[in-house]
Each structure stands twice: as structure tokens, then as C-alpha cells.
Amino acid sequence: MGLEHVLNARSVAVIGASKVPTKRGYQTIRTLLDEHYEGSIYPVNPKEKSILGLTCYPSVSQIPGEVDVALVATPARTVPSILEDCGKKGVKGAVILATGFGETGARGKALENDVLDVAGQHHIRLIGPNTSGMINLKDNLNLVGLKDSPKGDIALLTQSGNMALTLITEAKLKSRKGFTYYVGVGNEADIRFHEYLEFFSQDPDTKAILMYVEGMREGRKFLQQAYRTTEKKPIVLLKSGRSATGKKSAGSHTGALAGMSRVAKGAFERAGIVVIENSDELFPAAEALSSLPPIKNNSIAILADGGGHATIAADTLTDLGVHIPELQEKTKAKLRAILPDGAAVRNPIDVAGGTDDNPRIFAECANLVLNDVNVGGLLIVGLFGGYGIRFAESLALMEEDAAHQMGKMITSKKKAIVVHSLYNSEKPHSLDLLRYYGVPVYGSLDVACKSIGVLAQYGRYLKSYHAVSSFVFDWGAKAKPEASKIFDRVYADGRTALLEAEAKKLLGLHGAKVTRDRIVTTAEAAAQAAAEMGGKVALKIASPDILHKSDANGVMLNLSGKERVRKAFRQIVKNAKAYKPDATIEGVLVSPMVEKGAEVIIGTKIDDQFGPVIMYGLGGVLVEILKDVSFRVLPITRRSAQMMIKDTKSYPILDGVRGDKPYDKKALVNLLLTCSDIIEAYPQIQEMDLNPVIVHHQGLSIVDARILLKPFDDAGKADADA
Known part of the structure; x- marks a missing residue:
């Protein structure tokens, strides 16, 4: 069963309904009524006859009408029996608020399994447990009780009620944007992240998906769905649990393991997800991506009324991998014609006081710059919005006129504009007009740079979309019959580790250069x-x-x-x-x-969340000390192999240092692809370690190889897991 009847429910049973205003069973009914939910609302409490003017029922099974979704606001121990009753009624989904399940240890996990068994028997889909609830803002289906949440075109998925509250509040106070749906994923016991992602990818009103993740149970399926989604809609994600302490906190809260942050970040980015590491940049990134077109040529112009902000913006964008292009000569000539002699027109552009008595000049400059074929987007930094405050009230009308003109450019030029304003906190009308047209405005220069930077990042991804792996294995398709004999012999000996000679023979069967x-x-x-x-x-x-x-x-x-x-x-x-x-x-x-060369390491392992991953880095004894490695989720493409080599700090060594000739990077890329093929061919493999691999000026040598197999009973399970 899909999620349509759960997230777009036309009738709701509130189990644990209450007359006490501080209880969720009261707050939810009050909010549904206040926000004019048009579906049916059924309070359930055997001790009450009516609540807030609605007839109260002793159990779900005694409700006369159909029930799409049940909000379960009762203690954890009561949930299995409640779901049994929901099953008799034919309820299609349940939102379980209670804590005390898998996130609390073995006893809680056993209770969670009981809940899943009952839900599975009756085909009830579950949100949670350990969730703050869900909201469908399009239909005013609010099962959180949070009032006045702003409506918009961003779907919100989080594993933290406080993070959801933070993001919803930020949208309400600092933006004109809002949400289509909010779902508190909780323990992800039944409905998984990738299922929500599929639903939102097909929702015509959702333009971007915003996520806060602590851990996920089916990471590879999530990556596969994210890959399909990001071609159509951007996904913005903040993953916590990067530190050892953070991982412990995430595990205790969600009951899901937080995986290796380096693996997760790389995997998410390969799937086209915009990964955010600072929480104050999370909503602004989603706001920009849902409002503005992606920047297709990775090139941004900066328009400023002061050199300091322009320079900082240029440095920040460069650090984000964005190009600050030279403007065309004809563009610079037209800028000179409307700006004073002291203006800088190269990019960044500094108007040098040219807007002090006429802020409309900003719109004229923006029009010229966005007409330049070298420019994919525009960042305006400095005083705009504050001229009527700082200099003269009469300038406010000019700023508003400029805001109208620049706002219309989003549609006419099909290029992005983001504004940083020192006067954002003053809330001048000109800045609100920009937001009306979908132009994001920020008081933080760093946040403004990040917001336009993610548009360039997403544009870069879309440009290379078809060169990226879809994260799908074709298990066994590249297997060699001779390899089965090696595995049979190893298992027959009661072993799970191949001897070095056996490991090298397997590599050789797939064309790798072994000693x-x-x-x-x-x-x-x-x-x-x-x-x-x-x-x-x-x-x-x-x-x-x-x-x-x-x-x-x-x-x-x-x-x-x-x-x-x-x-x-x-x-x-x-x-x-x-x-x-x-x-x-x-x-x-x-x-x-073998002759001397550059020592590198290539290894594979099974990640808890994403399945088989591959590692590359500086090899030999230094790998444990320097940890100069990069990761990718398998399988990889040739482009992925090239990029994971470039991602290491030691990459310049391969180009040769102090007059040394360059090393054979093509042979190294081919070996990475061979390792990817081997893991895809044999689901029996648990881990592979090639260390060192000596890369020569021509070719390479695998000096040592270690391959570990899964225990015999587990061999072959990988194809079902992936």
C-alpha cells in the first residue's frame, strides 16, 4: 500500500483524545478544528462522551465511518492492542507518538517488533514510533498541533521534533516560503525515508525536499530513490552524528545507527543531494532551491556597494567551488556608462557610491549583468533595502521600484538572484517585495553565499547526472566460473579468509595486474x-x-x-x-x-547503512596515521573513480614531484573499476584490502591482497539486501 491514504487522509481517529489542553489528544483535535480540516475527526476515549463538540468513541472499531489514519497518543505498552482494534476497522495508517521502543534498548525493540507484526498482519502503515507527528498543510491535516505553520512548496522530513519546530519557525519569521508536508520520521520502524522521498517526488505541489537525518535503516534504497528524485527536484539534507558523541546521541534518539559520516556525505552528494553541515544554512538552502532556477554554468557575478563585502563574498563562493567569471567587454562598457569613474566593473562589481542617490541603478546593473552569457546567477551584497533608512526616506520608493524590476528578472532571464542586506532585520518593504518574487534575502553574508552556492552545486550535478551511478547492483552478472571454485574451496576448509594467492588469482581473473x-x-x-x-x-x-x-x-x-x-x-x-x-x-x-612507485590502498567493506563501499587513499603503513582516504558507495562509474582519486590530499603526488614523471592514473582508475566489478560479481565478499598497490609511471602492481568472505550461512544474502 502506498502513502496516499496516510499523508492525504480524509478521516482521522485521535486515540487518546483528551479534554486536558496540555495533552496531545486535545491539541490535535483543537488544531484540526481551528484550521478547518475538511475530513472526518473521530475522538477515541472510553471515558468521554464528547470532546470539543465531537462525539467520542470507546474504540476505533466502534466508529461508524471509514478511518484512513489513526493518531495514537497513548503509552507504548498499549500500542499493539490498539493496532489490533485498528486492524478490525480497516484503518490504513497510524501515527505513533509514544517513545519507549527500539530507541531504548532490547525490551523496547521487542515491543517495536510486536507492533510491526500486528501492523503487518492488518496492512497498516506506520509513521514512527517516537515521532512528533505529521502535517499535510495543503489539506489542513495537522497531527502535530503546531499552529500557523506556513504553507508553501517544501516537503519537510526530520527525525527531530525540535529541528522541525526550528525550521517551521524560521520559515514563518524570516521568509515567505512554507511547506507542503511535514513528517516526523521517528524510528523509521515501518515507512522508510525512501518511501517518503518517492511520495514527495510525485507530489505536484512540492518543489524541494528538506531533510534532517540522524540514521536510516535502508540507506541504499534511499540513495537509489534520491538518484531518481534529484533529476526532477532538489533535496537538501543535514545529517547529524558526525562525531563520536553525536553518534551516541543520534542512536539513543532514533534507534537507527548513524553511519560513517565520510561515507554518508559522499554517497548523498553522488545522489545529487545538497548536504548542509551548518544548521543555520539548512532552510535558506531549501528556500533558494525551491524558488530559483539552478545555475547551469557554475558562474556567479557579485554586485556590491562596498569593496569589503564583495571581496568576502568572492572568497566564500570560490571556497564553495563556484567560478567568479570575467564579464564580457560589452557588459563592462555598459556598466561604466551608468556608474561613476571609481566603480569596479570586472566582477565583483563595486558601484562605488553610484546608487547612493538612486537605488534603481541596482536594477539597471542587475539587468546588464544577467544578460552576460558568462554569468549564471547574481549575488547582490551590501546596503540594498536600507537606502531609505540610511540616507533619505524618499529613496525607499526607488528601492521598491528596483525590487519589482529585479524580481521580474527571475522569470524573464531564468537566472537566480540572491540578496544580502545589512538592513534585513529592519524589514523594509523593498526586501519583502523581493521575497514576493522568490528572491531570497539574508542578513548573513555567509548564508547568502551558501544559498546561491547550492544553486551552482545542484546545477553542476544536473549537468553530469547521467555520468553518476544509480546505486543499483546487477549481482553476479560479471562473475567468473573459476571464482566459484576458489570460494567453494575456502568454505570447504571452514575458512572465511582467502589466502593471498587465492585473492590475487581472483583479481587476475578480472584482468587486474598481480605479481x-x-x-x-x-x-x-x-x-x-x-x-x-x-x-x-x-x-x-x-x-x-x-x-x-x-x-x-x-x-x-x-x-x-x-x-x-x-x-x-x-x-x-x-x-x-x-x-x-x-x-x-x-x-x-x-x-x-616490484619497482618503486607511489604506494596507495584500495579497500572495500560493508557499510551499515549503504551496503558495499570502496575506499582509496595513500597506502602502506601511513594509511592508519594520515587517513588520507576517500569513499564511494559501490558500484562506481569511471568518473566516480577519477573523482575519488582527486578527492585525496595526496593526489598531486601522482602528477610527479620535483621533476619526477607522473604516475599511471589511468591504470589506477581501471583497478578501482575492477574492484567495483568484483564486489558486484560476488555477494559472498565481506571485505577486500589491497595494500599496498604500487603505481608505476606505466602500470601498477598489487603487492598484497586480502579478501574476507561472509560466513557461509550469510553468503549470497547481499543481493536481497541491495
Whole structure:
């Protein structure tokens, strides 16, 4: 069942209805009546005959009319029996306010499971539990009791009632924008984030989706739906739980694990979501994206009446990845004709007092700048809106005229305008006129820059949309028959870890460049193998019980000469037995030493929220110290592989330093794509670690490889999970 009957309910039962004004069971009925909800309202309380003039029923099943949704405002322990009664009535959805479920521990989780079982048996969709409720502002269906929420075109999804209150209040006090829906997602026990996203993506009145997220239960499905949604509508998201303390707080509140912030942020951005890290920028970003066209060429002009603000804005936008373009010569010539000699017309544009006695000049300049093909959007910073306050009241009418003209440019030019005003808090009529036309106005220069910056970010994403992964796996399509024999042998031995030789064989089956290794069981065989390989070799212990070979002193490098190799073999075996006496030792791996190059690491793991992810970064022993790594959710595209390499601070090393030749980045990209293919081919794989990979000026070498499988009973479950 979809969410239509829940979010657009035509009848509501308020279970736990009350005559006490401080109770939710009273506040909800009062708000529904005051805001003229046109559907049917059924208070439910066996102790009351009527509440606020409405007939009160002892149970849901005794209500005479149909019930689309039930607001359950009773303690947690009562919810299973209440849902049983709702099931008898054929109720389609329930909003469960109570806390005391999965967010509180094992007992609460057991109660939450009982609730889900009952709801599933009766096909009741659930919002919550542990939710502040939901509001459909289009139909005045207010199950929160929050009065006078502003109506508009933004859908709001949060896991915090206080965050919802903050955003709704901000919209009411500082903007002309508002909301189509608000949903407090709560524990996400039944209806998941991706289902809400699908509903809002199809709602004709919703132009943008605003989200506050602590954790989500089905992250990959969310990414898949977000990818489909952002092609049509922008999504703005703030995710908490980035710090260790924040993760603990988020977990206790929602009962959902907050995942690795670096993984989450990268995944969200790849899905086209605008990720916000400062809460005071969250609503302004949604306001801009719901009001203005995306900036298609990543280029913004700055129009200012003072050099200081112009310079700060240019620096801030540059830090956000936005281009500040040079204006066309004809544009600069026209600007010079209407501005004083001291004006700067390069971009940023400083009117240098040219608007002091005629603020209409702002509109003339804006018109010229937006006609320039190099410009995708315009940021106005400084005094606009305050000329009638600062200089003369007569200038206020001129500002209002300029506001009308600039507001109409949004439609005529199809380009964005955002305004920063020092006089925003004074609330002059000219600034309210700009908001009427959909031009956002802010008192904070940083917030104004962020608001227009997200329009450029979203425009960049739309431009590259079809080069981005849809986050969908084609499980097993690229599997090799020979690989199944490797996995069968590993499982038959009771292992979940591939030996290095087995891991490299699997990589080789998919075309990866691996070293020519050989496992030997005697010192003499080691010496013979080294001689046949020629040059220097490395010896490494081969044991399924010793995954970190260096920890066991199970690696020796740069060996040459038969006697030295024999001695190294015996020493490595001795070290391994001393490190783990009960370890099964398959032998010693003999590998040719590879030429020097740039050491990098490539690894994969299963993320709690998003499933398989891949990591790239500076390799060798430094990876644990420097943590110069980037993540992507699998599968990846070639563009994603290129970008994750560029995202690391060590990226310039690959271009060569101090006269060194550049390293083979194309080979590195191909290896990342090969790893993506391998994970997509074999859902048995839990984790893969290639460290180090030596990148040469031409080609690369996988020096060490480790692959862990899921336990045998879990093998193959990944295709169902994704």
C-alpha cells in the first residue's frame, strides 16, 4: 500500500483524545478544528462522551465511518492492542507518538517488533514510533498541533521534533516560503525515508525536499530513490552524528545507527543531494532551491556597494567551488556608462557610491549583468533595502521600484538572484517585495553565499547526472566460473579468509595486474622459485589464521641468493609459529619485488547503512596515521573513480614531484573499476584490502591482497539486501 491514504487522509481517529489542553489528544483535535480540516475527526476515549463538540468513541472499531489514519497518543505498552482494534476497522495508517521502543534498548525493540507484526498482519502503515507527528498543510491535516505553520512548496522530513519546530519557525519569521508536508520520521520502524522521498517526488505541489537525518535503516534504497528524485527536484539534507558523541546521541534518539559520516556525505552528494553541515544554512538552502532556477554554468557575478563585502563574498563562493567569471567587454562598457569613474566593473562589481542617490541603478546593473552569457546567477551584497533608512526616506520608493524590476528578472532571464542586506532585520518593504518574487534575502553574508552556492552545486550535478551511478547492483552478472571454485574451496576448509594467492588469482581473473607469486612448502622450493623469478624476491607467510602478516614478522623483502632465501623461509615459518602456535601454515608465498612507485590502498567493506563501499587513499603503513582516504558507495562509474582519486590530499603526488614523471592514473582508475566489478560479481565478499598497490609511471602492481568472505550461512544474502 502506498502513502496516499496516510499523508492525504480524509478521516482521522485521535486515540487518546483528551479534554486536558496540555495533552496531545486535545491539541490535535483543537488544531484540526481551528484550521478547518475538511475530513472526518473521530475522538477515541472510553471515558468521554464528547470532546470539543465531537462525539467520542470507546474504540476505533466502534466508529461508524471509514478511518484512513489513526493518531495514537497513548503509552507504548498499549500500542499493539490498539493496532489490533485498528486492524478490525480497516484503518490504513497510524501515527505513533509514544517513545519507549527500539530507541531504548532490547525490551523496547521487542515491543517495536510486536507492533510491526500486528501492523503487518492488518496492512497498516506506520509513521514512527517516537515521532512528533505529521502535517499535510495543503489539506489542513495537522497531527502535530503546531499552529500557523506556513504553507508553501517544501516537503519537510526530520527525525527531530525540535529541528522541525526550528525550521517551521524560521520559515514563518524570516521568509515567505512554507511547506507542503511535514513528517516526523521517528524510528523509521515501518515507512522508510525512501518511501517518503518517492511520495514527495510525485507530489505536484512540492518543489524541494528538506531533510534532517540522524540514521536510516535502508540507506541504499534511499540513495537509489534520491538518484531518481534529484533529476526532477532538489533535496537538501543535514545529517547529524558526525562525531563520536553525536553518534551516541543520534542512536539513543532514533534507534537507527548513524553511519560513517565520510561515507554518508559522499554517497548523498553522488545522489545529487545538497548536504548542509551548518544548521543555520539548512532552510535558506531549501528556500533558494525551491524558488530559483539552478545555475547551469557554475558562474556567479557579485554586485556590491562596498569593496569589503564583495571581496568576502568572492572568497566564500570560490571556497564553495563556484567560478567568479570575467564579464564580457560589452557588459563592462555598459556598466561604466551608468556608474561613476571609481566603480569596479570586472566582477565583483563595486558601484562605488553610484546608487547612493538612486537605488534603481541596482536594477539597471542587475539587468546588464544577467544578460552576460558568462554569468549564471547574481549575488547582490551590501546596503540594498536600507537606502531609505540610511540616507533619505524618499529613496525607499526607488528601492521598491528596483525590487519589482529585479524580481521580474527571475522569470524573464531564468537566472537566480540572491540578496544580502545589512538592513534585513529592519524589514523594509523593498526586501519583502523581493521575497514576493522568490528572491531570497539574508542578513548573513555567509548564508547568502551558501544559498546561491547550492544553486551552482545542484546545477553542476544536473549537468553530469547521467555520468553518476544509480546505486543499483546487477549481482553476479560479471562473475567468473573459476571464482566459484576458489570460494567453494575456502568454505570447504571452514575458512572465511582467502589466502593471498587465492585473492590475487581472483583479481587476475578480472584482468587486474598481480605479481607472479608461488606458494612453496620447503626452503629448497623457495630458493628454486626465487631463482626462476630472477632478481630480488619477497617471502610472506601463507596462513588463513594470520591475516596481518607483518604483525607476525611473517614478511621479508629484497631477498636474493638461494642460501639467503632458504634462511628467510625457515625464519618466517619460525616467526609464524611463535606468533600463533595453532595456526595452519599452508607454506610461504614467494613474490618478485616490484619497482618503486607511489604506494596507495584500495579497500572495500560493508557499510551499515549503504551496503558495499570502496575506499582509496595513500597506502602502506601511513594509511592508519594520515587517513588520507576517500569513499564511494559501490558500484562506481569511471568518473566516480577519477573523482575519488582527486578527492585525496595526496593526489598531486601522482602528477610527479620535483621533476619526477607522473604516475599511471589511468591504470589506477581501471583497478578501482575492477574492484567495483568484483564486489558486484560476488555477494559472498565481506571485505577486500589491497595494500599496498604500487603505481608505476606505466602500470601498477598489487603487492598484497586480502579478501574476507561472509560466513557461509550469510553468503549470497547481499543481493536481497541491495
